[in-house]
Amino acid sequence: MTTMVATLRGAETTISDEDLEELRAAVRGDVLTPGDPGWAEMRPPYNAMHPGRPALVVRPTGTADVVAAITFARERQLLVAVRGGGHSIAGLSSVDGGMLLDLARMDGVEVDPLARTVHVQAGALVGDMDHETQAFGLVAPNGIVSDTGVAGLTLGGGEGWVRRKYGMAVDNLLSAQVVGADGHVRTASAESEPDLFWAIRGGGGNFGVVTSFTFRCHPVGPTVAFAGVFHPVEDAEDVYRRFRDWAESAPDEVSAMIGCTTLPPSEHTPPEVHNTPFVVTAAVHSGDPDAGMEVLGPLREIGTPLVDISGPLPYAGVQSAFDEFFRRGTLRSYWKSTYVEHLTDPIVDILVDRARNRPSARTFVIAFLMGGAINRVPVEETPYSERSANWMVSFDGNWEDPADDERVISWVRGAWGQVHELGTGTLYLNFTGVADEATTVGVESAFDKANLQRLEEIKAHYDPDNFFRLNNNITPASYDGRASAT
Ligand SMILES: Cc1cc2nc3c(=O)[nH]c(=O)nc-3n(C[C@H](O)[C@H](O)[C@H](O)COP(=O)(O)OP(=O)(O)OC[C@H]3O[C@@H](n4cnc5c(N)ncnc54)[C@H](O)[C@@H]3O)c2cc1C
Known part of the structure; x- marks a missing residue:
């Protein structure tokens, strides 16, 4: 028996049983091929649009295993995907035909x-x-x-x-x-x-x-002040504007967002919003919970909500409040984000229009309040480059039926294009979908120019052959595109 595994050059190479035994002897974790016991129990990726079909999976238990797996792959020029949590929107949690390094067992x-x-x-x-x-x-x-x-x-x-x-x-x-x-x-x-x-x-x-x-x-915590106020989507215009006006002068302790979607019935959401399109304003105050509830008070006075679930809550509960709506492997997702200086009236008009005309129930139209400590870090301090915008707008296309792929994806692209041209020109790579785009999509816009140049130079130093390429890929400076395959 042999296993065929995709290579960096776009071909396949034969991995013999002896090779696999050698790898199994070198790692303490799992070395799996399709159908092996343990294969079906692997933590799947989030995005159902990109399940991946790896030919070989290594599940290391520690750094030594990772070294063994990377050495094995490098010697054979295998195409490798690295899975941390598996939540890549871009579909970079897996690989077709190549080797998957799934870090799920390393969760200490x-x-x-x-x-x-x-x-x-x-x-x-x-x-x-x-x-x-x-x-x-x-x-x-x-x-x-x-x-x-x-x-x-x-x-x-x-x-x-x-x-x-x-x-x-x-x-x-x-x-x-x-x-x-x-x-x-x-x-x-x-x-x-x-x-x-x-x-x-x-x-x-x-x-x-x-x-x-x-x-x-x-x-922070264990209890934090939390605001979660649900409004009918018909009130979106007023709610988006009043939320914006309140949020832009909120203290740094407040991180807030406004979003529109429709959710199925669940014991974790109030019945008033089940299967009902809503606009939710949500915020967490990271200081004293009682003082925090006072600060979040004005958010609760906007309009006539469907329901207000605000109150002091366990931080861990806030962190898992959305989990149920993003179960792994259940939704197809294509998201696109962009940063804007302010939520100006023309941008709010676009968001309201898009919120009311979403292409699928589970699609979100979101604006995250950014700024505060984020914007006090100099641009050159980290490659993450957006240090001036006060908002990130994200159109999160989520749907179930593959027949809807084209329709939802083109809606997300259209909505994103409308806001992007009014923004700072930057975007968030972690919220960047990939359909028929290359994995380099968004890379040029995500980084400040000098930061991108420095990234390309550092890539050339640490990974001159672009061995690690199943990511938001940065081209090594002076890279000629040929992996040094044997
Ligand atoms: C439901 C949902 C909610 C989200 N919420 C947020 C949020 O609140 N805030 C936010 O900032 N983002 C959020 N994201 C986006 C998220 O940050 C990105 O999707 C991120 O890439 C997920 O990381 P992961 O390790 O789970 O994914 P993976 O698919 O495992 O990895 C994503 C990318 O990182 C690389 N990678 C992973 N682990 C390693 C490693 N150990 N070494 C080298 N490369 C590695 C992978 O190769 C791949 O390119 C959310 C995504 C989803 C689907």
């Missing part, structure tokens, strides 16, 4: 409460990290859905409910361990491999496999 999290840091293995999910940090009343800034991977989220920037007080995930990264294309393990921090450390704070999975992260934590 350890908090140092005295130093206020957390050490996280790269297969951990946001919920794994929150669970441990909240035991100490701490938070490491990350995302707002607990099932998302810490790794991909962080490598692309990472925005969540404490972003305006404490910044993006990348702004709180202290160090990471990285296995390079050469199989070497490096510690990336301000003192060690500073260029690599700079590059992974927004440059994605281009520079190697991150096996663990250490983040700075902040005292």
Whole structure:
């Protein structure tokens, strides 16, 4: 028996049973081919549009396994996908025919409460990290859905409910361990491999496999002030404007968003909104919960809501509030985001029109309030480059039937184009879908020009042959496009 695996050159190579045995002997984790026991139990990717069909899967238990897997793949020039949490909107959680390095078994999290840091293995999910940090009343800034991977989220920037007080995930990264294309393990921090450390704070999975992260934590929770107010979509015009007016002068403790969608009945949402298109305004105050509820008060006085579920809530509960609506493998997703300086009236008009005319029930039209601590970081400090916009607008196309692919995708592109031309010209790579686009889509717009040039130079140093290419791909400076295949 042999296994055929896709190569970097777009061909296939034969992996013999002896080769597989060699790999199995080198790793403590799993080495699986389709149909092996354990194959069906793997954590699937989120995006049903991109399930992937890997020919070979390695599920490492630690850095040593990652080194063995990367060395094995590199020697044979295999096409490799790296899966942290598997939530890639772009469909980069898997590969067709190649080798998948699935980090799901590496989900350890350890908090140092005295130093206020957390050490996280790269297969951990946001919920794994929150669970441990909240035991100490701490938070490491990350995302707002607990099932998302810490790794991909962080490598692309990472925005969540404490972003305006404490910044993006990348702004709180202290160090990471990285296995390079050469199989070497490096510690990336301000003192060690500073260029690599700079590059992974927004440059994605281009520079190697991150096996663990250490983040700075902040005292937040276990209870936080939360506002969640649902309005009929008919009131969108008034609600979007009044929310905008309130949000733009909110203190840094407040991270807020406004969104429109329709959700199926669930015990986690009030009956008033089941199967009813709604506009929701939502906010978290990261300070004292009672004082926070006062600050969020005006948000609750907008219009005549369908229902108001605001109140002090466990931070971990807020973090998992949306989970149920994003179950892995259930939705096809194509999202596009763009940053705007302000939610001007013309932009609000577009959002309201699009909110009322969504192409599928589960499509979201969202505006995230950004700014605060995020915008106090100099642009050159991290590759993640958007440090001036006050808002990120995201059109999140979600649907179930493949027959709707073209219709929803073209709606998302159209809506995005309308707002993008009124914005800063930048976008968020973590919210960038891929349908028939190349994986380089959005890369030029995501980064400041000087930052992109520096990323290309660092890529050329650490991965000159573009071995790590199934990501929001950064072309190595002077790259001639030919992988050095044997
Ligand atoms: C339902 C949902 C909610 C989301 N909410 C938020 C949010 O609140 N805030 C936010 O900022 N983003 C959010 N995102 C976007 C999310 O940040 C990106 O999709 C991110 O890429 C997911 O990371 P992952 O590890 O789960 O994904 P994966 O698919 O595992 O990885 C995504 C990319 O990162 C690379 N990668 C993953 N792990 C590693 C590693 N250890 N080393 C090197 N490269 C690696 C992969 O190769 C791939 O290119 C959300 C996405 C979804 C689907």
